[in-house]
Amino acid sequence: MKLRGILLLGAILLLLPLLLPNAFYYDLAVRMAINAVVVLGLNLLIGFAGQISLGHAGFYGIGAYASAILPTQFGWHPLAALAAGALAAAALAALVAKPIFRLRGHYLAMATLGLGIVITIVLKNEAAYTGGPDGMAVPPLALFGFELSGEKQWYWVFAANLMFSVWACSNLMDSPFGRALRALHGSEVASQGAGVDVARYKMAIFVFSAFFASIMGSLAAHYIGFITPNVADFSHSIELVTMVVVGGMASVLGSVVGAVLLTALPQALATFEGWETVAFGVILVLFMVVLPRGLVPTLAARFAR
Amino acid sequence: MRPRVPRTENRMASQFLQFLISGLTVGATYALAALGFTLIYSASNVINFAQGEFIMLGGMLTVYFTHAGLPLPVAVALAIAVPALVGMLVEKLAIEPAKGAEVVSLIIITIGASLVIRGVIQIWLGKGTFTFEPFTSGAPIVIGGAVLQSQCLWVLGVTAAIVVALWFFFRHTLAGKAILATSCNPVAAQLVGIDTKWVLLVSFALSAAMGAVGGILLTPLTMTSYDVGIMLGLKGFVAAVVGGLGSGLGALAGGLLGGIVEAMAAGYISSAYKDAVPFLLIFVILFFMPRGLFGAKVTERV
Numbered sequence: 001m002k003l004r005g006i007l008l009l010g011a012i013l014l015l016l017p018l019l020l021p022n023a024f025y026y027d028l029a030v031r032m033a034i035n036a037v038v039v040l041g042l043n044l045l046i047g048f049a050g051q052i053s054l055g056h057a058g059f060y061g062i063g064a065y066a067s068a069i070l071p072t073q074f075g076w077h078p079l080a081a082l083a084a085g086a087l088a089a090a091a092l093a094a095l096v097a098k099p100i101f102r103l104r105g106h107y108l109a110m111a112t113l114g115l116g117i118v119i120t121i122v123l124k125n126e127a128a129y130t131g132g133p134d135g136m137a138v139p140p141l142a143l144f145g146f147e148l149s150g151e152k153q154w155y156w157v158f159a160a161n162l163m164f165s166v167w168a169c170s171n172l173m174d175s176p177f178g179r180a181l182r183a184l185h186g187s188e189v190a191s192q193g194a195g196v197d198v199a200r201y202k203m204a205i206f207v208f209s210a211f212f213a214s215i216m217g218s219l220a221a222h223y224i225g226f227i228t229p230n231v232a233d234f235s236h237s238i239e240l241v242t243m244v245v246v247g248g249m250a251s252v253l254g255s256v257v258g259a260v261l262l263t264a265l266p267q268a269l270a271t272f273e274g275w276e277t278v279a280f281g282v283i284l285v286l287f288m289v290v291l292p293r294g295l296v297p298t299l300a301a302r303f304a305r
Numbered sequence: 306m307r308p309r310v311p312r313t314e315n316r317m318a319s320q321f322l323q324f325l326i327s328g329l330t331v332g333a334t335y336a337l338a339a340l341g342f343t344l345i346y347s348a349s350n351v352i353n354f355a356q357g358e359f360i361m362l363g364g365m366l367t368v369y370f371t372h373a374g375l376p377l378p379v380a381v382a383l384a385i386a387v388p389a390l391v392g393m394l395v396e397k398l399a400i401e402p403a404k405g406a407e408v409v410s411l412i413i414i415t416i417g418a419s420l421v422i423r424g425v426i427q428i429w430l431g432k433g434t435f436t437f438e439p440f441t442s443g444a445p446i447v448i449g450g451a452v453l454q455s456q457c458l459w460v461l462g463v464t465a466a467i468v469v470a471l472w473f474f475f476r477h478t479l480a481g482k483a484i485l486a487t488s489c490n491p492v493a494a495q496l497v498g499i500d501t502k503w504v505l506l507v508s509f510a511l512s513a514a515m516g517a518v519g520g521i522l523l524t525p526l527t528m529t530s531y532d533v534g535i536m537l538g539l540k541g542f543v544a545a546v547v548g549g550l551g552s553g554l555g556a557l558a559g560g561l562l563g564g565i566v567e568a569m570a571a572g573y574i575s576s577a578y579k580d581a582v583p584f585l586l587i588f589v590i591l592f593f594m595p596r597g598l599f600g601a602k603v604t605e606r607v
Contacts, residue, residue, distance in 0.1 A: 052409055099592050109352075109412075110546045111591055114584030117539070121581040234535070238416055245413050274428050281420030285399045288414045292406035 005253060006167055013159040017152070026151035028267065033158035034220045036259035037165045039243045040252065041212030044169065046241070047250030048181040049205045050188075052109040055116025056240050059089040059210040061123060061232025063217030068138040068227055069129050078141050082218040089214035093207045101199040101206075108206070116237050123229035135228030138221045154223045161219070162256070165212075169252050181205060185250065246287050248294025257296055319450025324572040325565060330457045330526065332564020333464040334360070335583075337519035338541025339548060339556035340471065341512030347488035347551050348508035351411045355395060355419035356516050357538015362388040363517030364529030365426055368435040377440070385517045391422065392513025396506050419534070427531040436528040460522045467515060468557055475553070484508060488551070516541075536580065540567075543583045547590045549600025558598055562586075 020026050042056050066085025070076035076084070096115055100107050124133050141148045148154060172178050180201055183191035192198050221227050230236065239262065247258020265283065269276040291298045338356055345353045363384050370380035395418045403414055439456040446453045475481035486494040487504040495501050520529065520537070544563045548555025563583045571579035590597060 046409060052412070096588070099595070107591055107595070110542075110587055113539070114543070114587040117584045118581045121578060125577045234539070241409065242413055242416070245409050249407070249409070275424065277424030277427065278421050281417040281422075281424060284417030284420065285414050288406065288410045288417065289399065289402045292403055292410045 006163070006170065009166060009256070010163055013163060016159075017155065023151045026155050028264065030151060030155055030158050030223065032260045032263045033155075033162045034216055034223075035240070035243060035263050036162055036256045037158075038213050038216045038240055039247070039255040039259045040165050040169050041209035042240055043244045043247075043249065043251070043255045044172070044181070044205050045209045046244050047248075047254075048173070048178070048185050049202045050185045051202060051206065052241065053112040053206070053209070053237070054109050054234070054241065055112035055114070055119070055237050056209070056213050057234075057236035058112070058116035058119040058232050059093065059213040060217035060220075060236070060240075061119055061229070062089045062092070063214030064138075064221035064227045064231050065123060065130060065217075066214070067218040067221045068136050071139050072137075073129065078139065078222065079143070082215060085218050086211050086214040090207045090211040093210035094203065097203050097206045101202045112237075113234070116232060116234055120229050120233045123232055130229070133229060135226060137226050138224070140225070141219075141222035148222070157219070158223075161216075166252055166256065169255075173252070177201075177204075182250075242284060245294055246284075246291075248296035248298070251294065251296045251300075254294050254296035258294070261295070315450065320572070322449050322451035324568045326451055326453055326457060328565035328568030329561060330460045330564070331523070331568065332544075332561040333460050334519040334523045334537065334560075335540050335544040335563050336557045336560025337464060337467065337515045338538060339544035339560045340468075340553060341515045342542055342545040343548075343551055343553055343556045344484075344508045344512045344515075346545070348484060349400070349505055350408070351400060351415065352408075352542070353509075353512065354412060354415040354538065354542075355422060356512065356541055357534035357536070358419045358422040359388045359392060359513040359516030359534070360520035360523075360537045360541070361426065361529065361531065361534030362391065362422065362513075363520030364524035364533070365430055365435065365520075365531065366517075367521050367524065368437055368529065369430060371437050377437075381521055384521055385514050388517035389510040389514040392509040393506050395513075396509035400509070401502070401505070419538075423531055423534065430531065432531060434528050434530045436524055439525040454526070456522075456525045460526075463518065463522055467518065471553065480507065540583050543587050547583075547586060547597055549597030552597070552599040555597055555599030562598075 016029060017026075020029060038056070038060060042053060045051050045053055063082070063085040066088065067078060067081045070081035070084060071078050092115070096111055097108065100111050123130050126132075130136060148157065173182070180191065180196045183194065183196060184198060184201055188198055217231065221231075243258035243262045244255060245258070246262060247256070248254025265280065266276060269279050272279050287295075293301075338360055341356050341359070342353060345351055345356075366384035366387055367377075367380050370383050371377060373380075375383070395415075399414050399418050400411070403410060406414075439454065440459050441455045443455040445455065446458075473481075475485055483494070483499045484504050484507065486497070486499055487501050491501050494504075516538075520533075523529075523537075540563060541560070544559035545556050546559070547563060548557070548559030563586060566586055567579050567582045570582040594600075
């Protein structure tokens with residue numbers, strides 16, 4: 001079943017280019033894939049560990065800016081910059097989460113909300129390094145003398161990335177680590193009683209998802225070639241959480257579906273001229289009222305009957 | 306006789322007082338927003354991310370109604386009543402139908418509602434920045450070298466009056482006690498005959514009205530636009546958390562503390578980073594006082 005799902009996704013990713021008429025749609029597909037991978041990481045945290053991060057775009061922003069600043073201003077190799085960004089994001093996540101995971105409740109949501117906003121403000125103010133609110137250019141990513149450029153080349157990079165992430169996440173969920181996480185979501189107290197070190201597991205998944213987000217931020221920055229502090233801001237964090245919830249918490253397929261739908265939605269709503277924000281809000285509310293468990297789990301439950 | 310103080314020290318003291326005044330003024334608005342968060346959180350466990358939009362609505366609607374030629378008191382009354390109505394609509398149309406959903410889903414619902422409110426105002430009143438005259442046009446008062454504008458007195462006075470009124474409401478009226486009972490234990494409250502649906506509706510109306518009052522009071526000092534609600538709401542949320550979610554006294558203390566720390570940081574450290582200050586405060590508080598300043602110690606039943 002799981003294997004079939006992954007093969008199906010692989011087939012779609014392989015055949016999709018046949019249907020993509022031009023660079024605009026390639027770009028849309030690429031952005032869907034980028035979001036899907038970040039959302040997969042975030043869903044591990046929200047869906048399995050039962051914790052919300054309202055500042056995940058902050059980690060994404062750390063990756064993006066590491067890949068922009070370190071190569072241009074300090075002469076780092078882009079891959080080294082990507083690794084440095086990811087490690088910094090992971091370290092920051094660990095630092096912030098350490099005191100919080102001793103507590104129950106949604107304290108992580110509050111702390112990460114603050115973290116994301118502080119990161120955005122720093123990016124806006126340290127103009128000497130970041131170019132301030134106007135943003136900065138990111139050098140292209142060159143590997144072994146081959147420079148990645150254009151939507152089509154990047155499509156394969158991100159498609160492969162998505163395949164790997166989906167495979168890794170579904171395997172992770174079937175590992176002892178994943179079972180511990182699911183137990184944790186079911187009942188923290190019961191899993192603690194069964195010998196799961198609750199705080200350590202939550203911490204691990206949070207750090208892991210921050211690491212994921214930073215790497216995708218780096219790659220996305222190289223792909224787009226220009227970044228502004230908006231990549232790290234609150235509304236981007238909210239978009240990511242929304243994708244998790246709309247697709248379905250604790251569902252690998254749901255993460256992909258949520259990312260695809262909500263990346264496409266603003267494009268579809270662009271025709272509303274000015275009413276996009278209102279329409280987006282209405283759709284969010286309707287979705288949550290009608291399908292509170294998310295699209296994929298609700299549909300799965302319906303078909304299973 | 307006043308003792309003679311060296312001039313520089315005098316200036317430092319008056320500067321400090323000036324920062325304190327502006328901190329208290331902004332802090333009072335955060336406190337009103339935080340009280341709104343707390344009220345809804347107590348009644349329903351929902352963290353209402355649309356709270357900031359009610360602050361925005363208060364200011365923007367007052368601007369709209371005064372421009373439409375209504376006298377200020379009427380405009381203000383309408384600018385409180387309309388957001389209260391919007392708050393009830395949000396509860397009725399978005400929160401109530403999703404009863405029993407997970408906390409994340411409820412957060413997303415309130416964010417959806419805030420997008421709708423913000424979007425409608427953006428289309429209706431545009432993206433401009435607006436303000437209106439202070440309530441009373443008195444000359445500013447000078448205390449110890451610091452300037453206290455009459456509008457600051459309005460902000461502090463009205464906030465104090467609201468806090469007292471709320472205290473009275475929850476202590477001495479049946480409706481207030483019904484809300485408290487619901488926040489303690491909804492099922493038990495229902496069993497003794499409290500209409501918990503009504504309680505939820507009232508808490509949304511009250512929270513929205515309080516947010517709107519804050520927005521109205523603050524607008525002559527800081528101006529308003531369709532998007533001010535995001536930052537103000539988030540800072541109100543921070544204030545509620547700092548004070549301890551669910552505690553009214555905490556919300557008040559958290560709001561004032563947040564405002565003061567922000568104003569001091571803007572004055573003495575860097576005005577560019579003043580918006581970051583309340584969010585850094587959250588880390589400090591969560592680190593040393595995980596339940597906030599006045600949060601109740603909860604033992605969870607398994």
